[in-house]
Amino acid sequence: MKFYNLNEHKEKKNFSQVLQQGLGTNQGLFFPEYLPKLNNKTIENILNLNFIDKSSYILSLFLKKEIKLKILKKKIKKAFNFPLILNFFNTNLACLELFHGPTLAFKDFGVRFMAQMIEFFNKKKQNKIIILTATSGDTGAAVAHAFYNIKNIEIVILYPYKKISILQEKLFCTLGNNIKTIAIEGNFDDCQNLIKQSFNDQELKQNLNLNSANSINISRLIAQICYYFEAFSQIPLDQRGKKIIISVPSGNFGNLTAGLMAKVIGLPINKFIAATNINDTIPRYLHTGCWKPKKTISTLSNAMDVSIPNNWPRIKEIFKINNWDLNLLESKSITDLETKKTIINVFNKYKSILEPHTAVSFCALKKYILEKDTFNIFLGTAHPAKFKDYIYDILHKKIILPKILVNCIKKENLSYKLPNNFLVLKNFLIKNYII
Ligand SMILES: *Cc1c(COP(=O)(O)O)cnc(C)c1O
Numbered sequence: 001m002k003f004y005n006l007n008e009h010k011e012k013k014n015f016s017q018v019l020q021q022g023l024g025t026n027q028g029l030f031f032p033e034y035l036p037k038l039n040n041k042t043i044e045n046i047l048n049l050n051f052i053d054k055s056s057y058i059l060s061l062f063l064k065k066e067i068k069l070k071i072l073k074k075k076i077k078k079a080f081n082f083p084l085i086l087n088f089f090n091t092n093l094a095c096l097e098l099f100h101g102p103t104l105a106f107k108d109f110g111v112r113f114m115a116q117m118i119e120f121f122n123k124k125k126q127n128k129i130i131i132l133t134a135t136s137g138d139t140g141a142a143v144a145h146a147f148y149n150i151k152n153i154e155i156v157i158l159y160p161y162k163k164i165s166i167l168q169e170k171l172f173c174t175l176g177n178n179i180k181t182i183a184i185e186g187n188f189d190d191c192q193n194l195i196k197q198s199f200n201d202q203e204l205k206q207n208l209n210l211n212s213a214n215s216i217n218i219s220r221l222i223a224q225i226c227y228y229f230e231a232f233s234q235i236p237l238d239q240r241g242k243k244i245i246i247s248v249p250s251g252n253f254g255n256l257t258a259g260l261m262a263k264v265i266g267l268p269i270n271k272f273i274a275a276t277n278i279n280d281t282i283p284r285y286l287h288t289g290c291w292k293p294k295k296t297i298s299t300l301s302n303a304m305d306v307s308i309p310n311n312w313p314r315i316k317e318i319f320k321i322n323n324w325d326l327n328l329l330e331s332k333s334i335t336d337l338e339t340k341k342t343i344i345n346v347f348n349k350y351k352s353i354l355e356p357h358t359a360v361s362f363c364a365l366k367k368y369i370l371e372k373d374t375f376n377i378f379l380g381t382a383h384p385a386k387f388k389d390y391i392y393d394i395l396h397k398k399i400i401l402p403k404i405l406v407n408c409i410k411k412e413n414l415s416y417k418l419p420n421n422f423l424v425l426k427n428f429l430i431k432n433y434i435i
Contacts, residue, residue: 001062003030003218006313015066015218016121019114022214029310030218031317036061038266047233051084052077054233055226058265059113062222067120075120079112079146084227086234086377089350092242095358096231097380102404103141103171104383105303106255109227110220111139115146115153117219118211122152130433131211132198134158134191137168138303138382143213144172144179154433155179158191158425161417167386167405174411180432186420197422204426207434215252216310224258225265231377232267239375243270247365247378249357250274251304253282253311255379260318270374273330275364277301280333282309286326300336300356300390303382332364339363340394347395354380355387 003018005011007028013021018030038046046057056073063072085097101108122129131153133143140157147155157172161183173181184191198204199212228246235244246269248256256274263269274282277299285291293307319326334342342359346352354362361378369376384391388399401409418424 001065002033004033005029006031006317015063015117019117019121019217019219020211022212022217029216029313031314032062032218032222035261035264035318035321037264040266043266043268046229051226051230052080054229055080055223058226058229059222061265071120075116076113079116079223080109080226082108084230086231087352087380089352092239092375094235094375094377095352095354095362095380096227096246096377098227099380099383101142102145103138104386104402104404105138105142106224106379106381107139107142108146110215110217110223110254111142111213112146113223114213114217114219115143115150118147118153119150126152127209128152128154128433129209129211130154130156130429131213132156132158132195132429133213134188134195135164135172136160136188136302137164138386139215140181141168141172144175144181147213148175148179149177153178156429157181158184158194160187160191161185163187167388167409169413169415170408170411171405173413173415174408176414181415182425182428183415183417184420185417190420194420194422194425198425198429201422201426204429208429215254221254221258221311221314222261224255225262228259228262228269229267232269235375242373242375243371244268245271245273245365245369245374245376247273247275247361247368247376249301249304249361249364249379249381250276250282251279251306251309253309253315255381257311257314257318260315264318264322271328271330271368273332273361273364273368275361275378276331276333277304277339277360278333278335279305279307281307282312283331283333286329286331300339301360303357304360330368332367334360334363342366343391343394347397353384353391353395353397353399355382355384355391357381358384 002012005024005028007026011024055076082101086094088094098106250256281293296307339356339359342363346354358380365378385399385401
């Protein structure tokens with residue numbers, strides 16, 4: 001299948017090209033040339049497969065011309081090598097726990113699939129690829145673990161010195177081998193600027209095969225379609241006749257885009273709720289029709305502190321090509337106070353601990369449910385252990401840390417520390433990667 005540029009419809013590329021390129025000309029996002037529509041019988045058959053077979057089937061709809069099914073399945077097995085759990089709170093309310101991967105957040109799905117695909121398509125060329133990326137915490141960890149020990153790929157991750165938590169730092173700065181991490185004396189914007197300068201530098205461009213592991217990469221998006229199908233499979237048969245409602249905690253809206261694609265393909269989901277924190281550009285847009293992004297505000301659910309969601313053009317495209325009314329999309333903006341109250345109430349009522357992003361998705365769902373006879377899912381995007389200090393403050397509960405965190409806390413931080421200076425970074429790259 002080809003993918004077209006939403007800003008330049010004539011620009012069409014294969015998956016392998018789009019995977020490498022990330023963005024198209026004129027900063028356009030790529031989008032599948034068509035979204036396959038499956039009949040009920042086929043959907044039923046897919047739902048009966050295990051998660052790996054199901055994912056292989058779904059992704060082969062997009063990739064079958066470029067990768068043999070058998071190889072695709074092998075890659076998916078490596079990428080999705082952790083469980084996915086629909087955790088029931090009561091008979092018609094459940095959390096889809098997407099946070100059991102190596103870095104305890106749902107981004108593991110998309111990034112690990114992207115890493116496997118980059119490895120596969122690079123194998124034929126045997127080029128050394130250098131992936132240069134900046135992180136304010138979580139994405140860096142997902143990228144580092146996904147590409148760890150992958151042949152011919154070197155990873156360089158910049159992050160702001162002393163501006164991320166020690167736990168976050170240990171999760172990706174202790175790996176070594178092909179993963180280099182650099183603490184920059186500056187803030188996250190400085191890190192992003194250094195990356196931009198590197199991509200624009202002629203000497204680096206000519207000598208290094210630089211690549212980004214950007215969140216807008218189409219490979220990350222299509223990987224996320226798979227878990228919506230898996231969630232549906234885990235709904236008990238006697239509940240499946242009900243209206244299915246899914247609440248998605250959203251920042252850049254990649255997760256929701258994947259959910260809507262699953263619906264187009266044929267998964268019977270009745271309603272999606274776009275749950276945001278007070279960075280509410282989309283809820284305001286849907287309620288008033290005015291597109292007016294405001295300055296980004298820091299919140300408890302910091303991975304969703306986004307005021308210009310970069311996947312929104314893809315969501316608009318999905319509604320346009322299906323002739324859907326944007327009113328079909330529900331949206332709620334949740335304050336930090338509501339988030340905190342939700343964490344406390346959910347603990348008291350269900351004895352479950354939610355972290356802030358998941359609490360936003362729960363709270364939006366609760367605000368929406370008006371109808372009877374629904375089956376309600378809220379997405380859990382991060383493990384509560386990642387927010388253990390905050391949770392201790394409000395619930396006075398200690399969280400048992402998952403093994404992966406316990407292990408890396410003991411390891412040495414291997415990061416370099418550099419000033420916020422492009423020439424110093426450039427020299428670092430030349431010294432390490434140009435032989
Ligand atoms: C990135 C992230 C989100 C938001 O996902 P989008 O696809 O950007 O909307 C939500 N929760 C957590 C924990 C995240 O890391």
